[in-house]
Amino acid sequence: MAKVLEGPGMGLMKKWGIHVPNYVVVTSAEELAKLGQVNDWLKRSKLVAKAHEAMGSRFKLGLVKVGLDLDGAVSAVKEMVGRLVGSITVSQVIISEMIPHKEEYYCAVKSVREGNEILVANCGGIEVESNWDRVKRLPVEVGQQPALEALEKVVKEAGFTGPLVKRMADFAGKLFACFDNEDAQYLEVNPVVARESDGELVALDAVTLLDADAKFRHPDWNFQFAAEFGRAYTKNELDIMAIDSKIKGSVKFIEIPGGDTAMLPAGGGASVYYSDAVVALGGKLANYAEYSGDPPDWAVEALTEKVCGLPGIKNIIVGGAIANFTDVKKTFGGIINGFRKAKADGKLKGVKIWVRRGGPREKEGLDAMRALKDEGFDIEVFDRYTPLTDIVDKALAGK
């Protein structure tokens, strides 16, 4: 799942015929002022300014301002751009028109095993979250489109009446078309509002999650995906993502500030069990990392350097299950090079390294790791006869 910010998310909905408020994404107050000279709506409408970044609680942080005129919006942009919040510097602000409305509704499409589900409710905003039973669902089988009658039926079930039935059914149909054609995994519009001027339904706020794996068939996805956990990716994370996108196999890296146990395990499955073991023993993770699918040694080396560069770490867990086809000697070669570089750069002082692994050429790989002792590394190496996560127990035993 890949999260998309409001700007590009609204762009996709507009593409599929869904009404969205007029909006612009700007990086400076000057840019907005210039846009104001050529876009009438910016002068006529009441405006909302929101920091266009992947972060939660924007309202509380003062990064959402409503009811502005153009001048107010320009000064709001001035105020927001460049503000440092946690690890994120606000670099973009989205300005959209406020849509005068009385009623708020809810509409979403989500992916489920049997296909997809269309969700509608005749309440929206915070109200729907506290009245989840008012959400009505229309399952759509894999590969099928919802019939108009079925849409109207579920809309009626949700309590819509009169001309709104057709309008909401039409809105849900378009949202489904957007979801289906854009390889979305989750689309949620909350609220959907009826515009006072013409009664048209407008998507006021939306969550857009796309399937990043489908990027190959969407050449018009010219936007970056946003981090999914309420902060922007760090430079180190972006570096590893850039490598990951280029190679056979994969390397993954996420930093967790404040931890002291660094992770460098192999395998998407095993890496999580290693993380669990650290947390279960009261350890503090300094990162999540994983390499798998027999990645090139230089990619593992780059990952190792990032792991060694984490501040304040005491242990590095080089764990892994018994590999199917990942060459243990080759990937360990990358890790060893990374360790050597880190040591030459004065890192790894007082850091203990714990290794457990099996798989093709396990003996050669483990022997090479053991030989690091002679180079002055503080390293303990275990083979398949030591259960998977026991190295975590040993590493944290001193705590």
Next chain:
Amino acid sequence: MSILANKDTRVVIQGGQAGVNAARRMAEFCYLIKRPLNVEAFVYPPDAGKTNEIPYGSGLIAVPVYATIAEATKHHPAINTSLVYIGADRAMKAGLEALDDPHIHLVSMITEGVPEKDAKLLGAHARKLGKVFNGPSSIGIISAGACRLGVIGGAFDNLVLSKLYREGSFGVITKSGGLSNEIIWICSQFADGITTAIGIGGDAYPGTDYVTYLEMFENDPQTKAVVIVGEMGGDLEERAAEWYGAKKRRIKLIGVVSGFCQESLPKGMKFGHAGAKEGMKGEGSARSKSEALQRAGAIVPPTFGALGPAIKEVYQELLKSGQVKEVVEPASLPKLPKTVEEAMKADEVIVTPLIRTTISDDRGDEPCYDGYPASELINKGYEIPHVIGLLWDKRLISKQEAEIIKRIIMLSADHGPCVSGAYATILAACAGIGLSQAVAAGLIMIGPRFGGAVTDAGRWFKYAVDNKMSVDEFLAYMKKNVGPVPGIGHRVKSLRNPDKRVKELVAYVKSLNIKTPCLDFALQVEQVTAAKKDNLILNVDGTMAAVLVDLGFPVDSLNGFFILSRTIGLIGHWVDQKRQDSRLIRLFDYLVNYAAPKRREVPPLK
């Protein structure tokens, strides 16, 4: 017994190199269990009509490659299973092609990064047809002692260590590929091993889930217990729990779920597999999954580390109740033949080398010339003549010697377009011939009459000096035994029109105050011969030869100096013609003396 994959499974692999690698691993397993290779065909349009060579034991099996599944199953009607190793952007088409073939009942997709929508479509399509679609992102399926599909099980040694050559009593279902091997290993260490292990892939909506396979295991009398390895995200583990708790089941269920660390990490953090993401409202967490499994009566060890002992306990109970018997291991197992390199490393074979070299070695990170790494030579200021000294005479020559060699190369690099070598290269270049062949055409001209007299000149001057001959004795000897003296005489140059190259080289060498017995002797010979005939002067071949012999180069290497230096010129001539886009040339009639008989009538054939 086993599920899904058995002794009758016959496979087509859709894909290129990754598929071939998988076939190799599968062949290793077939060899271990003494069964014929279960891969009958590949489907990979770019290689259609070719064969892939798959090692089996010490032999090679040629497996044909087809353009379509239909062709493959037409020629190999026993095929009932397809493994898909096609890239994510084409995986769905490949999967549908396999599912739609009436011969094929099981499709397992190894491809990672398949769009969720495509995976769901494939799964739904298979269910509609009553077939099994396993994956995407599946590491494969293995039934101990019967059938391996994909690389699951890992290297040959691991197959043996994990006792995959014979059946055990435990079924395994995992999302993770790496952990599948770990669980198989644990089952072989803490119990009697596995029946079948299946990687369902870590995607959010795999084609088949735990329940599909739990049903199958429930109906397989050999399987007594099933281990499932789950992770946070989705609801597959909850579904498994629901199935297990729904009624009394024959099989015991042991389950672990990963992702407890989520509770102390930023929300929504994405870990490892595509399917590993927590739901919007706490659903799909590791804790809720573990609790669901526990409530359904499954054995849920608190950590991954406790899994081995839990499996052991189940096995002991099965033994006690007589449901399983102690396993008798086979007396011997086939050993995978070693490659020659592996056998040599283990000191098990002696190989007579095919060739022997004494000058260079390329086995490290860079070539070494006579033991010296090339980069170190460069960094310490050595130059091309030193490399020549190392490779031609196996010695590190002095600065002074290097300077002489450099001058020799510079003096004989080219001699204009008219001489045999350059002319041949130009002629070839004009005929559109490529660089190496055109230069070779020029080099072929080097011989007794053009440039190739250096070795012979050196040989005879050295002979004279070694045998302390006088010039007269030498000339008499040559006249009687050899013929004209190599290195003496020039087509156009003479005493009055001397070859400046010779003068230059002689003057430089003489200025160095080194001992040059051969050169001195050659110059004495010239005095005598040139007095007899004006153009019997010491030519450039002879001069080079005498100097190089004086420097100690082996006689047999001497022509090499001319060949090397003239190659520079020949390459230049080829590039020059190419740059000008020269046209094909031929001789003009008037340049030929047609001395053949006049046109005449052909007599009747007798």
